[in-house]
Amino acid sequence: MQGEYLAQLGNCAACHTARGGEPFAGGKAIHTPFGAVYASNITPDPVHGIGSWSAEAFYRAMKHGVNAQGRLLTPAFPYTNYTSISRADSDALYAYFQQGVKPVAQASREHELGFPFNTQLALAVWRVLFFSPEPDTINSIALRADSMPANDPKGFKNEVERGRYIVNGLGHCSACHAQRNALGAVSSDGLLSGALMPMQDWYAPSLHAREEAGVQHWPREQIVAFLKNGVTQNASALGPMAEVVAKSTQYWRDEDLQATAAYLQSLPVYPAPSKKAAKVSPQTLSQGAALYAQHCATCHGENGQGIQETDGLAQQGILPSVTKIPALAGNRAVSLSSSANLVRIILAGGYAPSTAGNPRPYGMPPFVHVLTDDDIAAVTTYIRASWGNQANAVSASEVVAQRRGVLQ
Numbered sequence: 001m002q003g004e005y006l007a008q009l010g011n012c013a014a015c016h017t018a019r020g021g022e023p024f025a026g027g028k029a030i031h032t033p034f035g036a037v038y039a040s041n042i043t044p045d046p047v048h049g050i051g052s053w054s055a056e057a058f059y060r061a062m063k064h065g066v067n068a069q070g071r072l073l074t075p076a077f078p079y080t081n082y083t084s085i086s087r088a089d090s091d092a093l094y095a096y097f098q099q100g101v102k103p104v105a106q107a108s109r110e111h112e113l114g115f116p117f118n119t120q121l122a123l124a125v126w127r128v129l130f131f132s133p134e135p136d137t138i139n140s141i142a143l144r145a146d147s148m149p150a151n152d153p154k155g156f157k158n159e160v161e162r163g164r165y166i167v168n169g170l171g172h173c174s175a176c177h178a179q180r181n182a183l184g185a186v187s188s189d190g191l192l193s194g195a196l197m198p199m200q201d202w203y204a205p206s207l208h209a210r211e212e213a214g215v216q217h218w219p220r221e222q223i224v225a226f227l228k229n230g231v232t233q234n235a236s237a238l239g240p241m242a243e244v245v246a247k248s249t250q251y252w253r254d255e256d257l258q259a260t261a262a263y264l265q266s267l268p269v270y271p272a273p274s275k276k277a278a279k280v281s282p283q284t285l286s287q288g289a290a291l292y293a294q295h296c297a298t299c300h301g302e303n304g305q306g307i308q309e310t311d312g313l314a315q316q317g318i319l320p321s322v323t324k325i326p327a328l329a330g331n332r333a334v335s336l337s338s339s340a341n342l343v344r345i346i347l348a349g350g351y352a353p354s355t356a357g358n359p360r361p362y363g364m365p366p367f368v369h370v371l372t373d374d375d376i377a378a379v380t381t382y383i384r385a386s387w388g389n390q391a392n393a394v395s396a397s398e399v400v401a402q403r404r405g406v407l408q
């Protein structure tokens with residue numbers, strides 16, 4: 001079913017399927033600065049789900065963020081992105097959620113938002129300030145794949161247009177990669193210029209900056225490989241991005257990955273705000289070097305070169321080289337001006353997503369119970385200042401704050 005593919009493209013399950021819960025029966029909490037919001041049951045159950053909804057009502061929810069009962073929906077449901085969906089794609093999704101998903105009789109949970117954010121009035125005001133529905137479009141992923149000839153004039157003008165439709169629409173990359181204001185609205189400049197994710201100590205880097213997550217200078221195939229496999233020679237998907245790859249982009253069709261890559265490459269390039277790397281004390285560096293040799297070098301290499309996999313599919317030229325252990329030398333994730341992700345991965349460890357191209361990812365062990373705050377600050381500072389990496393030092397107090405989050 002086309003709709004099933006679109007649900008993967010839009011990663012509906014990321015929010016609507018709770019861990020260990022029935023598919024799309026809801027119940028998963030999304031923590032916002034205004035309180036917890038629970039994704040709804042969107043199975044075709046007529047009472048608790050959307051079984052009694054019309055296709056029109058479903059389209060209105062996607063495009064306008066208003067549900068079948070006329071309730072304004074919170075923008076934790078990323079309708080500010082989904083608003084660009086075409087009626088054809090909405091109908092394909094609707095057909096899938098009515099016919100392809102098992103109905104589950106489970107009530108949606110009430111949100112736990114503080115006053116005034118729990119009121120319809122607040123949402124109405126928010127919408128006036130920050131939301132305008134996109135004009136209707138005939139562009140469609142579903143129709144195109146089924147019945148439209150490749151160069152149908154009613155379809156996308158070109159590959160970049162298709163990529164824009166995916167990235168800004170169902171793909172909702174801006175939900176994490178764009179800055180938000182104090183009221184949680186994605187900035188209206190339309191840029192994906194990087195943001196600290198609300199309530200999570202993860203920084204989603206700028207897709208406009210070469211020093212961050214911009215891929216304008218990457219070979220096209222490497223971008224496709226990153227989204228498909230979750231790893232490439234000099235980048236690996238971590239934390240929330242690993243989930244995006246695991247649940248969504250690894251399943252995207254090649255034409256959609258290619259279009260996404262084309263669009264990401266068409267984004268204007270802006271330099272990331274640079275913080276001048278301050279002088280690091282020699283003691284910190286030698287402390288960091290010793291810790292690195294003891295705890296990290298077996299995997300990441302004495303010179304931060306990592307371990308590349310050269311066998312299997314990569315060797316036969318079927319897949320681009322898949323990384324076993326990412327290099328730290330020349331790795332943008334290591335020298336981002338925000339050290340949030342770095343401290344987080346060293347404290348909590350993690351896995352790259354398991355994908356067809358990298359089915360058994362190696363894990364990064366957690367150091368939360370192994371290294372002190374001071375140690376982690378020193379080793380992080382060391383890898384940010386070695387092998388050509390040039391980034392500012394990390395202080396023990398930054399580690400303290402993150403450790404609290406990891407231990408919670």
Ligand code: HEC
Nearest residue numbers: 010011012015037038039040042061067073074076077078
């Ligand atoms: C980032 C999390 C997130 C993603 C991704 C997401 N949703 Fe939701 N969705 C929510 C939340 C939270 C609500 C509840 C909003 C409210 O009640 O105000 C919701 C509500 C809805 C509703 C309204 C249900 C009702 O009974 O009022 C529909 C329909 C819906 N989502 C469909 C989808 C579809 C289809 C997708 C994938 C294309 C999707 N959602 C992806 C978070 C998400």
Ligand code: HEC
Nearest residue numbers: 171172173176202203204205213235236237238240241244
């Ligand atoms: C749920 C939040 C979230 C969403 C949605 C999301 N990202 Fe990310 N992304 C992140 C975070 C956090 C990082 C930094 C961690 C890392 O390097 O993997 C990241 C990193 C990246 C990188 C940098 C890779 C590197 O290390 O050089 C690229 C490229 C990227 N994302 C592209 C995308 C695209 C394209 C989409 C939409 C299809 C998307 N992201 C959607 C959170 C997200």
Ligand code: HEC
Nearest residue numbers: 235236237238295296299325326333350351352362363364
């Ligand atoms: C057992 C092997 C192993 C050891 C030991 C290890 N790592 Fe890792 N590390 C990994 C793997 C595998 C990944 C990729 C994880 C992922 O993608 O989520 C990784 C990821 C990372 C990343 C993120 C790189 C990126 O591309 O986003 C950093 C930074 C890092 N490790 C630093 C360290 C430091 C510092 C130490 C020592 C304190 C260390 N690692 C010890 C295996 C290891």
